[in-house]
Amino acid sequence: MESYFWLLSLLDSTLRLAAPLLLAALAGFYSERAGVVDIGLEGKMLMAAFAAATTAAFTGSALAGLLAAIGASLAMALLHGFACITHRGNQVVSGVALNIVAMGLTAVLGNAWFEMGGRTPNLPAAARFGEVTLPLAETLRNVPVLGSLYYELISGHNVLVYLALVLVPVTGWIAYRTRFGLRLRAVGENPAAVDTAGISVPALRYQAVLIAGLLCGIAGAYLSTAQGAGFQNNMTAGKGYLALAALILGKWKPVPTLAACLLFAAADALQTRLQGVVMPGIGEVPVQLIEALPYLLTVLLLAGFVGKAIPPKASGRPYVKER
Amino acid sequence: MHAVTVTPAPHSPPKSAHQWAVELVGIDKRFGPVHANKDVTLRFAPASIHGLVGENGAGKSTLMSILYGFYHADSGQILVRGREVEIKGSQDAIGLGIGMVHQHFMLVETFTVLENLLLGHEGGPLLAPAVARARREVEELERTFGLEVPLDALVADLPVGVQQRVEILKALYRGADVLILDEPTAVLSPPEVEQLFRILERLRAEGRTVVLITHKLKEIMAITDHVSVLRRGAVVAEFATAATSRQELADAMVGRKANLDVEKAPPQPGPVLLAADGVNVVDARGVTTLKNACLTVRAGEIVGVAGVAGNGQSELLEVLSGMRPFASGRVTIKGTALEPGGTYDPADARRRGVAHVPEDRLKLAVVKEFPAAQSAILGYHEEKGLARKWRLDWKRVTAKTAELMERFDVRPRDPALRTSLFSGGNQQKLVMAREMERDPDILLVGQPTRGVDIGAIAFIHKQLVALRDRGKAILLVSAELDEIMALSDRILVMCDGEIVGELSAAEATEGRIGSMMAGVAETATGSVSGEEQ
Ligand SMILES: Nc1ncnc2c1ncn2[C@@H]1O[C@H](COP(=O)(O)OP(=O)(O)OP(=O)(O)O)[C@@H](O)[C@H]1O
Ligand SMILES: [Mg+2]
Numbered sequence: 001m002e003s004y005f006w007l008l009s010l011l012d013s014t015l016r017l018a019a020p021l022l023l024a025a026l027a028g029f030y031s032e033r034a035g036v037v038d039i040g041l042e043g044k045m046l047m048a049a050f051a052a053a054t055t056a057a058f059t060g061s062a063l064a065g066l067l068a069a070i071g072a073s074l075a076m077a078l079l080h081g082f083a084c085i086t087h088r089g090n091q092v093v094s095g096v097a098l099n100i101v102a103m104g105l106t107a108v109l110g111n112a113w114f115e116m117g118g119r120t121p122n123l124p125a126a127a128r129f130g131e132v133t134l135p136l137a138e139t140l141r142n143v144p145v146l147g148s149l150y151y152e153l154i155s156g157h158n159v160l161v162y163l164a165l166v167l168v169p170v171t172g173w174i175a176y177r178t179r180f181g182l183r184l185r186a187v188g189e190n191p192a193a194v195d196t197a198g199i200s201v202p203a204l205r206y207q208a209v210l211i212a213g214l215l216c217g218i219a220g221a222y223l224s225t226a227q228g229a230g231f232q233n234n235m236t237a238g239k240g241y242l243a244l245a246a247l248i249l250g251k252w253k254p255v256p257t258l259a260a261c262l263l264f265a266a267a268d269a270l271q272t273r274l275q276g277v278v279m280p281g282i283g284e285v286p287v288q289l290i291e292a293l294p295y296l297l298t299v300l301l302l303a304g305f306v307g308k309a310i311p312p313k314a315s316g317r318p319y320v321k322e323r
Numbered sequence: 324m325h326a327v328t329v330t331p332a333p334h335s336p337p338k339s340a341h342q343w344a345v346e347l348v349g350i351d352k353r354f355g356p357v358h359a360n361k362d363v364t365l366r367f368a369p370a371s372i373h374g375l376v377g378e379n380g381a382g383k384s385t386l387m388s389i390l391y392g393f394y395h396a397d398s399g400q401i402l403v404r405g406r407e408v409e410i411k412g413s414q415d416a417i418g419l420g421i422g423m424v425h426q427h428f429m430l431v432e433t434f435t436v437l438e439n440l441l442l443g444h445e446g447g448p449l450l451a452p453a454v455a456r457a458r459r460e461v462e463e464l465e466r467t468f469g470l471e472v473p474l475d476a477l478v479a480d481l482p483v484g485v486q487q488r489v490e491i492l493k494a495l496y497r498g499a500d501v502l503i504l505d506e507p508t509a510v511l512s513p514p515e516v517e518q519l520f521r522i523l524e525r526l527r528a529e530g531r532t533v534v535l536i537t538h539k540l541k542e543i544m545a546i547t548d549h550v551s552v553l554r555r556g557a558v559v560a561e562f563a564t565a566a567t568s569r570q571e572l573a574d575a576m577v578g579r580k581a582n583l584d585v586e587k588a589p590p591q592p593g594p595v596l597l598a599a600d601g602v603n604v605v606d607a608r609g610v611t612t613l614k615n616a617c618l619t620v621r622a623g624e625i626v627g628v629a630g631v632a633g634n635g636q637s638e639l640l641e642v643l644s645g646m647r648p649f650a651s652g653r654v655t656i657k658g659t660a661l662e663p664g665g666t667y668d669p670a671d672a673r674r675r676g677v678a679h680v681p682e683d684r685l686k687l688a689v690v691k692e693f694p695a696a697q698s699a700i701l702g703y704h705e706e707k708g709l710a711r712k713w714r715l716d717w718k719r720v721t722a723k724t725a726e727l728m729e730r731f732d733v734r735p736r737d738p739a740l741r742t743s744l745f746s747g748g749n750q751q752k753l754v755m756a757r758e759m760e761r762d763p764d765i766l767l768v769g770q771p772t773r774g775v776d777i778g779a780i781a782f783i784h785k786q787l788v789a790l791r792d793r794g795k796a797i798l799l800v801s802a803e804l805d806e807i808m809a810l811s812d813r814i815l816v817m818c819d820g821e822i823v824g825e826l827s828a829a830e831a832t833e834g835r836i837g838s839m840m841a842g843v844a845e846t847a848t849g850s851v852s853g854e855e856q
Contacts (some may be wrong), residue, residue: 179445179453186431186442193429196393197497198414217729313432321393 004145005239008152010269015157016227019164019267020045020219024243025250025257026164026171033175033252034208035188035314039095040080040242041216043102048073048220050106053120054113056127056224065127065225070217076102077213085205088318097173101241107233118233120224129158158226160218165258167215172254184208184289188312191319201319216240238295245298251309263301267294343405343533344369344501344550345390350399359385360396361556367501367549372523372533374543374564378776379746380734382424383536386553387503391417391423401816403501417443422494423503426774428486428707432479436472436489437461440496457496464495468525482516484634491522501532508537509774513804513837520546534784538776540569541805552576552796577778579692585784588792593622595655595767596796597643597677602652604638613638614820616652620765620796625787627811628800628822629735629836633821636800637682640769643798644679647673657764673702678758680751682769682800688754689742696724698750699757731756732782736784748772748779755783760791766790769800804833816841 024041031038048069056065076098083089110118137155139148175181183204187194191201222229225238242264250257273291278284302309352360359382367373374504375383388394390401394409400410403419407669410416430439437454440461441663445453465471472488473481481489487507494502504523508516521545523533534818535547543550543636544564552560552575560575573581604613613635620626630636641647643654646667654661658677662666672679681687687700700709700720709720724738731752733745742750751771758766766785772780787810791797807814814826816839826838 177450179448182438182442182445182450183722186434189431192423192427192430193431193439196391196413196423196425197428198392198412198417199443252556 013269017268018261019263020222021243022164023219025246027212028247030208033188034205037316040098043099044073044076044216045220046102046236048217049224050231052221053224057121060127066221069221073217074213081209094185098258098299120231123229131156160222168258235296346402348400350396368531372550374547374550375536379748381553382556420500422499424490426505430478437474483510485795494599503534505536585809590624592624595619596653600653603650605650622811623794627807627814629807630817634817645669676764678763691743694739696721698742699724727756748775765796767798
């Protein structure tokens with residue numbers, strides 16, 4: 001029974017840790033399926049986290065924080081679009097530049113406004129996304145196995161976790177069941193086919209990039225106003241890249257991407273629980289090694305354990321009507 | 324010269340009193356310094372097939388892309404069914420009933436046929452109702468025009484001939500009344516060309532207008548009603564097809580007397596320079612793509628390999644040129660036997676005097692983004708005359724390229740121009756020049772004239788024959804039966820990865836090769852013109 005609860009709590013934190021990854025990976029899904037590589041997930045999330053924490057600190061409203069986060073992230077997305085779609089710049093360079101800008105800007109502004117070494121003030125509960133108790137959770141709590149599963153694992157997350165999970169089928173539906181999805185997937189494979197069908201390639205790609213901005217905004221707000229209670233320097237710590245890795249591992253498909261996010265999050269959750277544990281024969285496992293677990297896993301998996309991942313054919317290539 | 328009698332097909336809707344389906348008036352277009360279209364005026368009659376011919380770079384594709392809204396004309400007017408229109412983009416052209424099948428297909432390969440047809444013509448935000456409706460309408464179109472296509476297959480899995488039918492169907496589904504086809508036959512096998520032409524005839528019978536761009540005058544003679552000739556961006560001649568000849572068209576295209584036939588003395592075969600013995604190739608999927616290939620090529624002869632694309636010819640070339648390892652068998656080059664798993668590779672091949680003009684120019688022979696001078700030394704960049712220790716001597720490279728361009732008539736003669744900006748024929752001449760320059764003993768050539776105009780074809784053919792007459796061995800792979808028959812001293816036919824037969828030049832007829840290519844002993848599959856019947 002104890003190990004059952006241990007497992008439940010592990011899965012519970014897996015979900016919490018997976019949510020921002022998932023939001024960012026879905027952002028990457030829209031962008032990359034449209035043929036725009038998005039290395040800038042990291043930067044957009046970071047900027048959004050900062051905007052959310054700052055706004056929530058000033059207004060005391062989590063929702064205002066969320067809106068600010070989305071706004072900040074959308075602005076970065078527009079910049080990315082302007083560089084890569086309008087001016088056909090290199091998508092990787094633009095993304096990396098955005099990441100660097102986000103890192104510098106959040107640190108400088110944070111320090112200037114709050115003078116706390118780059119951190120923002122601790123947010124009160126009202127300025128954060130609190131946990132939602134799903135209906136009947138309390139009543140069912142004492143039902144063995146299933147009841148506690150519902151109470152511990154399913155219920156009691158903040159609203160953004162549920163949003164992230166719901167967005168997986170929604171994204172699948174949009175991508176495979178709607179006109180927009182058809183065009184989105186087409187423009188990432190062969191923009192010339194879209195162009196000759198009389199559809200604007202830039203307009204489609206801008207839409208995709210903006211959706212990515214929106215989702216990264218939510219992911220950023222999650223980090224600083226739902227999972228955490230304020231912004232910390234470089235608080236994304238590579239989650240944007242990890243999300244990108246999940247997208248690749250998931251072969252640019254929504255459900256496999258969800259699975260990859262859960263896998264990474266589980267490794268992360270396990271990591272905190274493994275610290276200080278003494279392994280038979282090895283002794284105490286070094287913290288650094290454990291912390292590197294999710295990243296090692298990524299490298300190993302991407303190095304070919306999951307078969308070949310074929311990216312959208314036109315991804316990374318600006319569309320030029322020329323030979 | 325036009326036969327201006329327009330009789331719309333009886334069952335097509337009455338179309339008011341206008342005479343022309345489309346009129347292009349005074350179209351002018353420049354790409355920077357290149358004057359691609361000069362004051363072009365062309366008129367297409369309804370219910371007809373109109374041919375458009377001209378050398379590489381004459382401006383055919385540009386003109387049709389303007390009509391389709393892909394490019395904008397700098398000046399000029401477009402009239403559709405007698406009414407002046409402004410075409411700002413492909414959407415406008417589609418709305419006006421103009422459809423185009425591009426030289427390079429505009430299909431999403433990871434989509435099904437139906438999804439490709441739907442794209443841009445979904446009719447609502449959700450796909451489900453559109454799919455059902457499209458399926459019904461498309462099946463109707465398929466019946467009307469005899470266009471059979473598996474609607475639920477992935478495009479990537481379909482052979483090019485079927486992909487092309489998807490393109491035609493796509494245009495028709497979007498309501499095309501005027502259908503432009505840009506070099507549709509370049510990638511097709513003879514039976515596929517036959518099928519295509521039957522479809523085009525159906526379209527004409529249904530009252531639609533077809534504009535056909537091609538380099539093959541035989542096809543123009545076989546199927547068009549009118550033909551216009553473009554040279555250096557301008558219309559230089561127009562004919563009713565019935566009142567002209569291949570020779571007259573060819574002369575108009577090049578602007579002088581064109582030589583259509585290859586002149587060739589009887590071969591004087593010497594010793595065997597290249598031989599393959601029981602060579603097998605197994606690809607990454609484990610499929611045997613080349614089966615037990617045995618052949619010999621002697622000094623002073625051209626051996627042609629005919630076959631529908633994808634029947635092992637590419638693998639054969641790749642093995643002989645060292646690009647691909649073979650699983651078993653033996654290759655002998657100038658008396659030296661090579662075993663499977665050896666160190667034979669393209670560099671080694673060059674050292675042994677084997678040169679290779681690959682089938683896919685843009686992918687394997689040149690780097691599109693490089694200036695011509697760099698494309699012209701690929702593979703030979705370590706040669707003494709070009710390299711100085713570890714760096715290249717650009718002056719010499721440029722001088723060398725200029726000299727090659729002069730001798731092989733590559734136009735424009737500009738070694739610094741980006742390779743992609745040369746027309747296909749001129750890129751090909753550059754590659755031929757590079758490979759022939761080293762005076763190889765064995766030359767492997769794949770599709771030497773794909774997408775190349777008649778002037779350049781004649782030139783390339785002459786070079787190949789001259790090399791043969793200098794006592795070199797040439798293996799020629801081509802999907803073009805005319806080319807195989809015009810050049811080869813012996814002909815091998817491939818089908819399903821195997822060499823299924825050999826014919827001497829004297830025995831070969833289009834019908835015999837065609838039926839061997841198809842792998843059955845049926846008669847006269849692959850004849851377009853019916854010249855020998
Ligand atoms: N997008 C472009 N940018 C610059 N130059 C171009 C472009 N498209 C075509 N050209 C140039 O315009 C001229 C006409 O080209 P076009 O492709 O229309 O010729 P074509 O008659 O279709 O030739 P081919 O038989 O090789 O297909 C050529 O000199 C070509 O290099
Ligand atoms: Mg062309």
